[in-house]
Amino acid sequence: MRPPAPLYHNRYIGPDVLSEPAVRLENVDLTLGSGAARVHVLRSVSLTVGSGETVGLVGPSGSGKTTLLMVVAGLERIDSGRIAIAGTDYAGLGEDELATFRGGNIGFVFQSFHLMQTMTALENVAVPLELAGVDAAFDRARDMLGRVGLGQRLSHYPAQMSGGEQQRVAIARALVVQPRLLIADEPTGNLDAATGGDIADLIFEAAAEQGTTLLLVTHDAALAGRCGHTVRMDSGRLVRHNGGAATAAALRSA
Ligand SMILES: Nc1ncnc2c1ncn2[C@@H]1O[C@H](COP(=O)(O)OP(=O)(O)O)[C@@H](O)[C@H]1O
Numbered sequence: 283m284r285p286p287a288p289l290y291h292n293r294y295i296g297p298d299v300l301s302e303p304a305v306r307l308e309n310v311d312l313t314l315g316s317g318a319a320r321v322h323v324l325r326s327v328s329l330t331v332g333s334g335e336t337v338g339l340v341g342p343s344g345s346g347k348t349t350l351l352m353v354v355a356g357l358e359r360i361d362s363g364r365i366a367i368a369g370t371d372y373a374g375l376g377e378d379e380l381a382t383f384r385g386g387n388i389g390f391v392f393q394s395f396h397l398m399q400t401m402t403a404l405e406n407v408a409v410p411l412e413l414a415g416v417d418a419a420f421d422r423a424r425d426m427l428g429r430v431g432l433g434q435r436l437s438h439y440p441a442q443m444s445g446g447e448q449q450r451v452a453i454a455r456a457l458v459v460q461p462r463l464l465i466a467d468e469p470t471g472n473l474d475a476a477t478g479g480d481i482a483d484l485i486f487e488a489a490a491e492q493g494t495t496l497l498l499v500t501h502d503a504a505l506a507g508r509c510g511h512t513v514r515m516d517s518g519r520l521v522r523h524n525g526g527a528a529t530a531a532a533l534r535s536a
């Protein structure tokens with residue numbers, strides 16, 4: 283991919299941003315649901331991710347991985363503990379401020395793409411730029427789609443594209459604001475192995491080029507092994523923290 287053109291928009295950049303870790307969670311607790319459906323989803327979770335690091339989050343279904351991503355993205359408020367992204371403590375932000383912070387700093391890629399079905403590829407990618415009040419949103423969206431190899435699919439609707447193409451649109455949408463942090467929840471889970479490999483390449487390439495911190499949930503040991511670090515969740519707790527390759531070997535032997 284070509285290096286991104288500079289993008290100017292309202293990020294929260296404080297004086298301490300460069301020295302602060304990209305992600306800092308301290309003793310985060312969260313219980314969801316009510317009555318018999320109450321689940322203690324996150325149990326005293328602490329995690330520090332340095333700026334530009336790539337972290338794979340693995341663990342069994344239901345262990346709390348998606349919830350942890352939601353918390354990091356500020357889409358779910360925590361019961362207790364502390365969460366700071368690039369030095370910005372979420373406790374100090376109201377809902378509007380949190381939404382603005384998220385829009386300028388965090389890109390989110392889902393397993394099932396989550397594109398707007400009534401919008402073209404170009405419109406889907408332009409949305410976060412328009413929300414951020416960026417000039418020339420469509421020019422930048424077009425450029426980003428070209429960089430993910432979809433220059434010929436600008437006017438296609440999601441239903442007219444393959445799964446791999448839809449995920450490329452979703453990645454373009456997540457990256458177009460040049461987020462400080464890219465969060466991906468099983469981004470290759472709905473794709474065949476070859477397409478999933480291409481999508482993984484794209485994510486790692488883009489993260490490296492933009493200096494983006496990457497937090498990635500995956501069941502794929504090979505994908506986890508590409509991350510610099512891997513953390514494992516079990517029943518709401520982080521239970522292990524390894525270098526990526528070591529954890530990939532452990533997953534294969536499990
Ligand atoms: N809104 C909710 N209300 C009650 N329980 C929930 C809610 N959201 C998630 N859970 C429960 O929290 C646990 C963790 O869910 P999730 O974070 O989606 O796990 P994972 O992504 O690891 O599969 C699951 O047992 C799930 O049923």
Ligand SMILES: [Mg+2]
Pocket residue numbers: 347348349467
């Ligand atoms: Mg999940």
